[in-house]
Amino acid sequence: MSHFELDARRMFCPMPVIRTQDKIKELNTGDTLEVVSTDPGALNDIPAWCRINGHKVIETRDADDEVFILIEVCDV
Amino acid sequence: MSQQRKAVALISGGLDSLLAARVMLEQGIHVEGINFFTGFCVEGHTHAIRKQDKSKPKRNNALWSAEQLGIKLHIIDIVEEYKDVLINPKHGYGKNMNPCLDCKIFMVNKAKQWAEENDFDFIITGEVIGQRPMSQRKDTMPVVSRESGADDRLLRPLCAQNLPETLPEKEGWVKRDELFGFSGRNRKPQMALAKKYGFEDYAKPAGGCCFLTDESYSAKLVDLWDARGTREYEMDDIMLLKVGRHIRPAPHYKLIIGREDGENKFLQGYKNNFITFKTMDCPGPLTLLDGVATDKDLELAAQISARFSQGRDKDSVTIEARRTNGDTTTLVVKPMPASEINPEWYV
Numbered sequence: 501m502s503h504f505e506l507d508a509r510r511m512f513c514p515m516p517v518i519r520t521q522d523k524i525k526e527l528n529t530g531d532t533l534e535v536v537s538t539d540p541g542a543l544n545d546i547p548a549w550c551r552i553n554g555h556k557v558i559e560t561r562d563a564d565d566e567v568f569i570l571i572e573v574c575d576v
Numbered sequence: 577m578s579q580q581r582k583a584v585a586l587i588s589g590g591l592d593s594l595l596a597a598r599v600m601l602e603q604g605i606h607v608e609g610i611n612f613f614t615g616f617c618v619e620g621h622t623h624a625i626r627k628q629d630k631s632k633p634k635r636n637n638a639l640w641s642a643e644q645l646g647i648k649l650h651i652i653d654i655v656e657e658y659k660d661v662l663i664n665p666k667h668g669y670g671k672n673m674n675p676c677l678d679c680k681i682f683m684v685n686k687a688k689q690w691a692e693e694n695d696f697d698f699i700i701t702g703e704v705i706g707q708r709p710m711s712q713r714k715d716t717m718p719v720v721s722r723e724s725g726a727d728d729r730l731l732r733p734l735c736a737q738n739l740p741e742t743l744p745e746k747e748g749w750v751k752r753d754e755l756f757g758f759s760g761r762n763r764k765p766q767m768a769l770a771k772k773y774g775f776e777d778y779a780k781p782a783g784g785c786c787f788l789t790d791e792s793y794s795a796k797l798v799d800l801w802d803a804r805g806t807r808e809y810e811m812d813d814i815m816l817l818k819v820g821r822h823i824r825p826a827p828h829y830k831l832i833i834g835r836e837d838g839e840n841k842f843l844q845g846y847k848n849n850f851i852t853f854k855t856m857d858c859p860g861p862l863t864l865l866d867g868v869a870t871d872k873d874l875e876l877a878a879q880i881s882a883r884f885s886q887g888r889d890k891d892s893v894t895i896e897a898r899r900t901n902g903d904t905t906t907l908v909v910k911p912m913p914a915s916e917i918n919p920e921w922y923v
Contacts, residue, residue, distance in 0.1 A: 548640070
């Protein structure tokens with residue numbers, strides 16, 4: 501199990517979701533991915549994408565005009 | 577036991593595609609959604625940029641639809657491939673720069689490719705005959721089926737009873753008599769079906785879901801192409817057309833003037849790509865200059881920028897012009913009176 505980071509700054513919906521989706525395809529079950537975005541909409545959209553595609557959101561937070569979403573890749 | 581058939585549904589985030597997918601689920605079909613990002617989708621961008629919009633709840637309607645349906649959604653970036661659809665539409669444009677028929681053919685073709693790669697049996701859309709003037713007419717629906725290559729594997733559950741039988745119907749994968757015969761622009765049948773299925777908070781976009789159907793946006797796009805002498809574009813170009821006031825005082829340059837803090841902040845991100853102007857002695861917009869400019873042009877651009885600052889009624893406003901290499905020039909200008917801004921400069 502490994503930890504990865506995805507820089508989705510200066511992208512707007514749905515690009516942070518697309519980049520997250522594409523990155524998770526490369527990862528293994530149990531890996532974690534932290535996505536950083538400057539689009540506040542990512543705080544809604546990425547967790548929604550995770551819910552419908554069966555991945556787990558461990559934590560979301562925002563600070564200094566950036567949002568962070570920590571995801572655990574699940575077996576789907 | 578019969579094999580469960582699989583359909584890929586084009587999900588726009590609107591009511592029709594939501595209902596079409598729901599109708600298939602009702603018939604026991606395994607449905608997954610596909611949503612295409614062209615760069616021109618109305619979804620969220622201005623909302624994310626403009627500060628005044630940030631207090632309103634925000635969601636991606638395609639994701640919302642998929643969640644309501646309990647299906648997976650695959651969002652596909654087609655920004656690069658879409659350029660050819662927009663620049664060279666075989667079937668032409670609609671009222672504005674919207675190549676709706678070519679767009680639909682392209683998307684159904686992409687969905688067909690996805691279905692083949694993922695072992696899905698057919699494609700569904702939420703199209704309704706007569707709903708849209710270009711792509712959703714009785715005479716253009718067969719064109720979409722044929723030119724996309726989907727042929728009879730393309731099923732429109734909401735108006736299927738008005739169209740020839742498709743493969744899923746012929747093979748008995750779906751029951752034709754449980755599909756619908758909707759037509760025209762009347763939304764009442766869809767609203768009644770939404771009520772039956774318990775969908776309440778569905779999206780009701782006033783101007784469709786694509787900026788290319790917007791008259792103002794289309795005018796800015798044509799202006800960009802004309803000024804550059806080419807129809808090529810990059811993602812940043814089409815994003816910037818969604819932001820600010822666009823004023824072209826001369827053919828060789830255009831100003832993009834932020835209208836509020838969120839836009840100013842967004843435009844600031846382009847300071848290394850464009851000459852920028854900001855007011856130094858009063859609150860004001862961040863302005864980008866797209867093109868080439870002489871010293872005289874810089875002076876005029878500063879006067880126009882000052883016009884949209886809180887110093888518009890002062891005798892002079894101090895503006896800092898910053899070149900892309902970081903060099904700055906301070907200009908003290910008289911704000912241009914509104915009456916002197918040629919209405920034809922507004923793009």
